[in-house]
Amino acid sequence: MLPACAGIGLRPPHHARVLAERPDLGWVEVHSENFFCAGGEALEFLEEVRRRHPVSLHGVGLSLGSPAGAPSRRHLAKLRQLADRIRPAAVSEHLSWSMVGERHLNDLLPLPHTDEALATVCERVRETQDALGRRLLVENVSSYVRFKDSPMAEWDFVAEVAQRTGCGILLDVNNIYVSARNHGFDPMAFVAAIPPGDVAEIHLAGHEETDGFLVDTHGRPVCDAVWDLYRRTLARTGPRPTLVEWDTDIPDLRVLLAEAAKADRMLEAPHALAA
Amino acid sequence: MPSLPELQAAFACAVLDAGGTDFLVGDAPALERRLAAYRRNVTGNWVHALRATYPVCERLVGGAFFLAAAHRYATERPSTVGDLNEYGRDFDAFLRDYPPAADLPYLAEVARLEWAVQECYYAADVTPADLAGLAALPEEERPAVCFAMAPAARRIDSAFPLARIWQAHQEADVPAIEFPPGPHHALAWRAGGRVLVDGLEPAEAGLFDRLAGGAALADAHASVPQLADPSATLARLVLRGALTFTLPGGPGK
Numbered sequence: 407m408l409p410a411c412a413g414i415g416l417r418p419p420h421h422a423r424v425l426a427e428r429p430d431l432g433w434v435e436v437h438s439e440n441f442f443c444a445g446g447e448a449l450e451f452l453e454e455v456r457r458r459h460p461v462s463l464h465g466v467g468l469s470l471g472s473p474a475g476a477p478s479r480r481h482l483a484k485l486r487q488l489a490d491r492i493r494p495a496a497v498s499e500h501l502s503w504s505m506v507g508e509r510h511l512n513d514l515l516p517l518p519h520t521d522e523a524l525a526t527v528c529e530r531v532r533e534t535q536d537a538l539g540r541r542l543l544v545e546n547v548s549s550y551v552r553f554k555d556s557p558m559a560e561w562d563f564v565a566e567v568a569q570r571t572g573c574g575i576l577l578d579v580n581n582i583y584v585s586a587r588n589h590g591f592d593p594m595a596f597v598a599a600i601p602p603g604d605v606a607e608i609h610l611a612g613h614e615e616t617d618g619f620l621v622d623t624h625g626r627p628v629c630d631a632v633w634d635l636y637r638r639t640l641a642r643t644g645p646r647p648t649l650v651e652w653d654t655d656i657p658d659l660r661v662l663l664a665e666a667a668k669a670d671r672m673l674e675a676p677h678a679l680a681a
Numbered sequence: 682m683p684s685l686p687e688l689q690a691a692f693a694c695a696v697l698d699a700g701g702t703d704f705l706v707g708d709a710p711a712l713e714r715r716l717a718a719y720r721r722n723v724t725g726n727w728v729h730a731l732r733a734t735y736p737v738c739e740r741l742v743g744g745a746f747f748l749a750a751a752h753r754y755a756t757e758r759p760s761t762v763g764d765l766n767e768y769g770r771d772f773d774a775f776l777r778d779y780p781p782a783a784d785l786p787y788l789a790e791v792a793r794l795e796w797a798v799q800e801c802y803y804a805a806d807v808t809p810a811d812l813a814g815l816a817a818l819p820e821e822e823r824p825a826v827c828f829a830m831a832p833a834a835r836r837i838d839s840a841f842p843l844a845r846i847w848q849a850h851q852e853a854d855v856p857a858i859e860f861p862p863g864p865h866h867a868l869a870w871r872a873g874g875r876v877l878v879d880g881l882e883p884a885e886a887g888l889f890d891r892l893a894g895g896a897a898l899a900d901a902h903a904s905v906p907q908l909a910d911p912s913a914t915l916a917r918l919v920l921r922g923a924l925t926f927t928l929p930g931g932p933g934k
Contacts, residue, residue, distance in 0.1 A: 439764045439766065442766065443802075443803035444803060444804055444805035444806075444832065445803070445805040446803055446833065446871065447802075447873075447875070448803070450874065467763030467764055467765075468763065471685075473686065477761065477762070477763065478763070481763045481764065484764065503689055504763065505763065506686060506689040506690050506692075506693050507686070508761050509693060509759045509760070510760040510761055510763055511693055511723050511760070512723060512727065512763070513719060513726060515689075515692060515696075518685070518688055520685070522684065523685050550715040550716075550718050551705045551707065551712060551719075552705065553704060553706070554704055555682060555688075555704070588715075617714040617718075618711075618714070619714070619718075621718050
């Protein structure tokens with residue numbers, strides 16, 4: 407279990423400094439695929455970090471929204487190998503797809519919210535949980551387009567995946583906000599539809615506006631509206647492990663730690679204890 | 682009603698090949714702007730992965746040339762891997778047939794070396810060689826010791842001096858490099874987490890390849906009579922961590 411405090415997404419530009427300066431980190435999250443290797447300095451680094459902090463393995467390549475096949479099973483075998491070695495506090499993936507047939511788009515693409523997609527995702531989540539022998543956390547992604555044939559609301563889809571498979575929900579508050587703005591729904595409607603007990607982790611990140619819509623760049627500070635949505639989410643869920651992610655234009659480690667400290671102050675505020 | 686895989690194929694086509702968008706909500710111009718964000722992400726991830734794996738190739742041809750080649754590669758050879766560290770495995774084969782690189786025959790060869798460097802970087806660890814144990818072995822037992830190539834080592838032969846090119850392009854100021862006639866023998870190996878590349882003399886490469894192929898020490902020595910001091914070469918290769926060996930009675934025996 408991750409501690410109910412703030413952590414940071416640990417990316418290669420900060421690896422050396424984290425080892426050398428031993429900053430006070432609640433926990434860290436890394437992209438699983440960056441450590442899909444048999445040996446070498448990357449794995450050695452992660453093992454050292456694991457000796458100091460709880461580690462969350464966050465996947466970007468499992469393509470839970472695609473039917474299982476040989477490539478996804480190979481990917482899952484690598485994830486299992488890494489999890490066996492690191493013994494992470496949490497393992498998570500996205501409610502998205504990137505693989506179609508043999509082709510891989512290496513991005514977190516949105517799903518239509520249909521019965522067929524729900525059944526596909528649930529089967530893949532079960533397969534993953536069985537392979538890892540543990541509960542998986544699944545994250546809602548941001549989206550810029552919607553499918554015409556998508557009869558379920560996204561929040562019902564997310565809640566139903568957790569209901570059917572017993573997985574946890576990694577609620578990305580920034581992704582909710584980005585999608586809400588792009589598609590014109592109330593972000594609190596999303597938050598309110600998620601059973602608080604299923605929320606095992608929260609993500610925060612920055613986005614940018616281009617061409618009249620929001621793009622989930624992870625390249626900016628968390629904006630005020632997302633902090634506000636986070637505060638209102640905590641009022642429903644109570645304190646939850648919260649990650650600050652920064653993946654493009656990665657700033658100095660101190661900037662990231664300051665964002666995490668801000669999340670920690672909200673986690674400790676009385677309203678976060680409501681639930 | 683289209684199935685999920687059919688919708689996903691249509692989505693991929695809309696993002697990468699400017700295919701139709703009638704399965705998505707919104708008018709065509711607005712959708713095109715939004716799909717372009719996915720296109721930038723997808724191709725950006727691929728190009729970023731190629732730049733990370735092939736920095737010497739990029740330095741050799743410059744950023745603009747490299748970006749154009751990377752985009753063409755991404756279009757012609759769709760990714761089939763969910764782990765971007767595995768993306769770009771056949772970039773050398775692509776460059777060999779890439780018309781703008783026709784005058785740069787060494788470029789594909791450098792790419793071949795850089796993929797080998799990447800394989801070394803991510804390869805399995807081995808326990809350090811027991812050189813003291815080897816030295817302590819009775820002299821009559823030494824010729825029977827068998828070697829193997831370390832997981833984090835690769836050998837590449839080329840008509841071009843790849844090791845020299847690779848070394849020179851680790852720094853910003855690149856000296857002029859002469860291309861004496863080949864073949865040239867390069868060795869990539871991992872030391873302290875980082876991968877290094879060096880050239881081997883033909884006889885050294887011969888010794889290495891025999892040992893890496895599983896030949897016993899005595900046979901490997903006999904195969905390279907022109908090598909003045911095979912023991913010194915062997916010690917150097919083992920100390921680099923490019924060769925491993927198993928002592929008689931050790932694991933695997």
